[in-house]
Amino acid sequence: MSLEFGLAIENHHVAFSGFFILICTCIIPFLYLRTSSHPKPAKPNNLFARGPKQFKASRTAVKVDAEWTSTRELEFYKELYFKLQNLEEHSDTIPIARQAFLVLLSQALEDYVKAPDTNILSIKHFDKEELARFLQSHQDDVTARYHQYISRRQLGGPRELFQDRQEAGNWLREIAPLKLVDGAWLGHLNKITMPFSLRQIVKQTWQVFTEELGNGNRDQHHVKVFEDLLGEFEPELPSPTTKAILHPRYKLGSLKYWRAAVAQLLVALFPQEFLPEILGFNMHFEALQLDTMQAAKELPEVRLNAYYFLLHVSIDNSHSGHAAMAMESAADYIQHVAETEGQVAAEVAWKRIQAGYIFSEWQAQKGNQTTNILALLNEDSCDRLESKVLAIFGSKVQAAHRLHCGSRVKMGKRSLNEWLDPEAFSSEEWQLGFLRCLSTCKPWVYAGDSQKSKLIQELQWGGKMYGSFTKSELETLELWINTLGYDRNPFYYSFIAPATDSLCQASDSDTEKNVDSVLAVANNIETSSLLPGNQLGKDANLNLPLLFPLWFTQCCLLESFLYAPGRTSDKIGCAVVRFLRAQSGFEAEDMIVTGTDEPRMAENGGIVEFGLEMIRRASLPTPQGLNDLLSRWPSEFATTMLKLASSPIQNFGFLLGMSMAFLELQETLSEFPNSGLLCPKSRERLSSLVRRQYQCLQVCLQEIPTGDARHSDFNRGYGMAKAEIHRCSGSTV
Numbered sequence: 234m235s236l237e238f239g240l241a242i243e244n245h246h247v248a249f250s251g252f253f254i255l256i257c258t259c260i261i262p263f264l265y266l267r268t269s270s271h272p273k274p275a276k277p278n279n280l281f282a283r284g285p286k287q288f289k290a291s292r293t294a295v296k297v298d299a300e301w302t303s304t305r306e307l308e309f310y311k312e313l314y315f316k317l318q319n320l321e322e323h324s325d326t327i328p329i330a331r332q333a334f335l336v337l338l339s340q341a342l343e344d345y346v347k348a349p350d351t352n353i354l355s356i357k358h359f360d361k362e363e364l365a366r367f368l369q370s371h372q373d374d375v376t377a378r379y380h381q382y383i384s385r386r387q388l389g390g391p392r393e394l395f396q397d398r399q400e401a402g403n404w405l406r407e408i409a410p411l412k413l414v415d416g417a418w419l420g421h422l423n424k425i426t427m428p429f430s431l432r433q434i435v436k437q438t439w440q441v442f443t444e445e446l447g448n449g450n451r452d453q454h455h456v457k458v459f460e461d462l463l464g465e466f467e468p469e470l471p472s473p474t475t476k477a478i479l480h481p482r483y484k485l486g487s488l489k490y491w492r493a494a495v496a497q498l499l500v501a502l503f504p505q506e507f508l509p510e511i512l513g514f515n516m517h518f519e520a521l522q523l524d525t526m527q528a529a530k531e532l533p534e535v536r537l538n539a540y541y542f543l544l545h546v547s548i549d550n551s552h553s554g555h556a557a558m559a560m561e562s563a564a565d566y567i568q569h570v571a572e573t574e575g576q577v578a579a580e581v582a583w584k585r586i587q588a589g590y591i592f593s594e595w596q597a598q599k600g601n602q603t604t605n606i607l608a609l610l611n612e613d614s615c616d617r618l619e620s621k622v623l624a625i626f627g628s629k630v631q632a633a634h635r636l637h638c639g640s641r642v643k644m645g646k647r648s649l650n651e652w653l654d655p656e657a658f659s660s661e662e663w664q665l666g667f668l669r670c671l672s673t674c675k676p677w678v679y680a681g682d683s684q685k686s687k688l689i690q691e692l693q694w695g696g697k698m699y700g701s702f703t704k705s706e707l708e709t710l711e712l713w714i715n716t717l718g719y720d721r722n723p724f725y726y727s728f729i730a731p732a733t734d735s736l737c738q739a740s741d742s743d744t745e746k747n748v749d750s751v752l753a754v755a756n757n758i759e760t761s762s763l764l765p766g767n768q769l770g771k772d773a774n775l776n777l778p779l780l781f782p783l784w785f786t787q788c789c790l791l792e793s794f795l796y797a798p799g800r801t802s803d804k805i806g807c808a809v810v811r812f813l814r815a816q817s818g819f820e821a822e823d824m825i826v827t828g829t830d831e832p833r834m835a836e837n838g839g840i841v842e843f844g845l846e847m848i849r850r851a852s853l854p855t856p857q858g859l860n861d862l863l864s865r866w867p868s869e870f871a872t873t874m875l876k877l878a879s880s881p882i883q884n885f886g887f888l889l890g891m892s893m894a895f896l897e898l899q900e901t902l903s904e905f906p907n908s909g910l911l912c913p914k915s916r917e918r919l920s921s922l923v924r925r926q927y928q929c930l931q932v933c934l935q936e937i938p939t940g941d942a943r944h945s946d947f948n949r950g951y952g953m954a955k956a957e958i959h960r961c962s963g964s965t966v
Contacts, residue, residue, distance in 0.1 A: 415455040444826050625709060683712075
């Protein structure tokens with residue numbers, strides 16, 4: 234029976250409903266008796282697999298299926314919400330999180346390209362003035378609708394978000410998941426591993442984040458302000474970083490707001506890879522929204538505190554507030570890319586900023602629709618391919634053991650021989666690290682192009698490893714390389730075409746030039762790295778190859794503590810916010826936010842800027858980033874610091890102790906002018922930053938209860954760092 238014929242019958246139901254019901258009453262028992270003795274056909278997996286007759290299923294059944302899909306999707310987002318705020322315990326979530334981000338981002342883009350003239354896609358090529366006009370037009374539209382809303386209210390119209398206090402409470406519960414991670418879209422941004430050339434752009438954007446966290450003032454912390462408001466309905470509300478917050482008893486949120494909250498956590502997760510998308514997301518999210526203005530008016534009418542919403546009307550303003558800062562950051566980034574990578578790369582960067590903007594807007598406008606994300610994730614074969622690739626290499630390590638000991642090939646910080654050590658390769662974490670490094674190791678692997686990849690060439694006839702992999706193993710490797718980056722979400726990658734390497738990274742040619750310049754001074758490093766006189770040891774020499782890795786890497790110690798805003802609203806969290814602000818060179822906190830008044834030049838430099846000054850004054854080539862610096866001056870202790878810092882909650886005591894030891898190093902360099910590494914003005918500023926950091930660490934220590942194991946961890950961390958810092962004095966090693 235065709236679909237058209239089925240629909241025709243359905244139309245006849247209206248005219249002959251009584252007759253049809255009578256026939257059904259007679260026939261259904263007969264059919265049941267006839268078919269009950271036969272096995273039932275397997276239930277199709279999806280709508281598109283159903284035969285034409287099955288389209289006549291009742292609307293009730295379709296509704297139940299939709300509700301079931303929505304419920305499963307909601308539970309998926311709630312679980313992800315928890316895990317993304319507790320990453321050190323759920324690091325295995327990162328691959329699926331990246332996949333989910335790209336699935337949602339691609340769907341948002343597909344929806345928006347259907348009408349490009351009605352959204353930010355109407356700006357075909359970046360132009361700052363055109364962007365400013367577009368954003369102003371958005372604000373004008375919002376304020377015009379607000380004016381109409383006020384006119385309706387003045388004429389006696391009812392409240393439009395909610396009618397009474399109970400409905401207001403329900404509305405606040407609904408939006409709660411989103412508000413309880415306020416600022417999270419920038420939570421992973423200010424990392425020492427970001428390229429140094431992007432420091433100023435990242436710093437300006439990260440300032441928005443710290444202001445969302447009240448700049449370390451607990452009473453001004455946005456999550457805390459919203460928690461206090463919600464507490465009028467749920468006085469025992471658990472922290473948004475705990476699993477308890479997911480319990481249905483709290484009746485928090487709908488699919489739209491759980492997904493929007495997860496979107497914030499997802500977009501923040503990969504700042505190295507998706508910085509343009511973060512900047513675009515930030516630009517939309519900080520724009521004025523109608524429901525924020527309506528809530529600011531209606532909540533007091535039902536005797537509830539509206540300050541959270543008033544705060545966002547004012548602090549997000551487009552003149553000196555977050556909206557203005559967000560647009561400037563995006564424009565600065567485009568300019569940076571154009572200057573360093575060329576106009577084609579800048580056009581790609583603009584598309585990626587547009588993608589991030591759309592991703593935020595899509596959450597707000599179309600967030601109620603289900604995305605069937607679970608099916609999309611399950612259909613993806615990349616994870617299975619990765620498992621097969623790891624299984625292939627795992628089966629080879631014994632046969633290849635020590636065969637590559639003469640190879641100079643390095644992936645990341647390890648040689649090929651080290652990666653393929655059988656004992657080390659038995660670790661799942663090691664295997665994932667190997668695969669991650671291999672997938673980005675040019676010329677061995679070019680994502681999306683197996684035939685260009687040297688790995689495949691060496692495994693084929695004429696290559697040095699011909700015969701070491703079977704035909705099926707080689708085909709698996711080729712398929713894996715060809716699907717890298719493109720298979721999961723082809724629409725996103727086609728949207729940002731022409732595809733380039735991550736725009737956060739330096740180009741290959743720039744890297745090669747920098748490596749050459751480093752090698753050019755390699756023979757002179759032993760003499761140029763020794764500068765006399767400092768507190769590390771009287772009449773001792775300062776060993777710069779040991780000092781520089783420690784100086785820059787110290788910035789990692791507490792930076793990951795902030796990525797979940799809900800964990801930063803207590804005294805310890807607020808102290809860490811202030812500590813990191815000082816370390817980044819922000820001015821001392823005030824009760825009034827600085828907004829765009831925060832100085833943007835070198836005079837408000839922080840630890841990184843002082844390190845770069847020391848390198849310049851030592852007449853050494855400027856590194857592009859921490860990875861570049863550590864490849865020039867390897868430091869096992871710096872690597873240890875990075876590893877400890879990746880688990881900021883578990884290792885909090887160690888990290889505090891290490892931070893305290895590095896304050897003493899900072900104080901040494903700020904107080905002794907004969908080191909010659911910093912100019913007088915920089916030493917004076919560093920001294921001021923040391924005092925601010927010290928006060929913050931003292932608050933953290935005072936808040937840790939007596940007898941807590943973190944106190945002993947503090948002493949151990951302090952001792953470890955102090956001993957390593959002491960090695961910076963003396964002869965070169």
